Amino acid sequence: MRPEIGGRLWYVAVTVAGDEVEPLLVRSALARLSEERPFIDSVEFTHTSAELSYWDEGSSVLDVASLALRLWAEHRESAGLPSWEVVGLEVVEKSVHDARAHGRGGGPSSSTAHPFPL
Template sequence: MRRGRPGAPPRGTAERTLTSVGTGGDTRRPDDLGAERDGAARPAPESGRQEASRLWHITLSVSGAEAPLKEVRRALEQLAHDHPFLLTSRYANDHAEIRYWEEARDLHDAAAVALRLWGEHRSTAKLPPWEIVGLEVIDRETYHQRIAEGYGPPPASPVGVHPF
């Protein structure tokens, strides 16, 4: 049984599964695992096909009802502690921007992980109940090209949590 929203899967995702990079974990679909439990032959692993991971620069923008600045700062500092690859966060009392590097196989995986970041850490870091209003995912080469040409945000410096 396929889990998720009813209807056709999003384009290009019918055979996709998200896995942590470099774990060498089992990437078979749940349907494949069910067949194995029923005694059916296990499909042969794809020979020598290892997708290389890449670095992706993520900019996640969130916004919502006003919250006390001290609480927003403390929550973003906790998020930086929980997610050590966080480069910088800028915040105001009703919005924030989080920038960091993510390692993933492709853009789709990097975006999926980035979109889960806020929700998964909302309770542990006591983040404001804001919604994601923007997401930019660019590869490392594009990021450095933009910086070299004077476009895009300046490099994440100083690193840390700062007000806008």
Template sequence: MRRLASVEGGRPARERGSAPARTEHPRGDVEDQPARLWHITLSVAGRAVPLSDVRRALERLADDHPFLLTSRYAEDHAEIRYWEEARDLHDAAAVALRLWGEHRRTAKLPPWEIVGLEVIGRETYHQRISEGYGPPPAHPMGVHPF
């Protein structure tokens, strides 16, 4: 899988290389499938933590993983939005579900649980934006309070 630093105009600004993924299809065939872009929104929540601690933890996570586009936070919840490159929704969701737990210690993230996950394809993301519903584009990038 490749991870992206940012996406502009639907194209990766920086990527880490990998070959197309191979996947088995329900009918039993194996087919080469190129990786696709998925927009991830990961929501976490739990016991209230001082805002300054939440902000520092999310900034550390973003420093360690520059593919994070934006994070919004409050004392008891946060939302992380980013682009993931994966061969299918299952792979993108699996990576997203591991993000918080795998980096809890290194980024000193609050001991919150994942309470929401949305994974949508690039085309769906852009369609929602063009039709005026769905979240606004992730600008400005970075860590911001709700």
């Protein structure tokens, strides 16, 4: 994570999934990934998926999302990660993340959201 001049802070959650892998092998691989990329805040995993969460700094959501989408593949060999693929990505600006954490939403209000007509 390299701070950029004028960069904003973003909360990133990358979800990967694939074929079943022994949980101890997944745990070991994720530990190696954490050593290679110590900025990862949290990791949750099962035998078929993992979610990595961290903070990143960048000038736009596109810049941060592009890096996040490459994270797993770029460390697959060096950390011995499973051959899983990215199946989910969330990138939100710090103010949105903070609003959610304090129960203030940050997304569309349920009182003003309307379903799409079918």
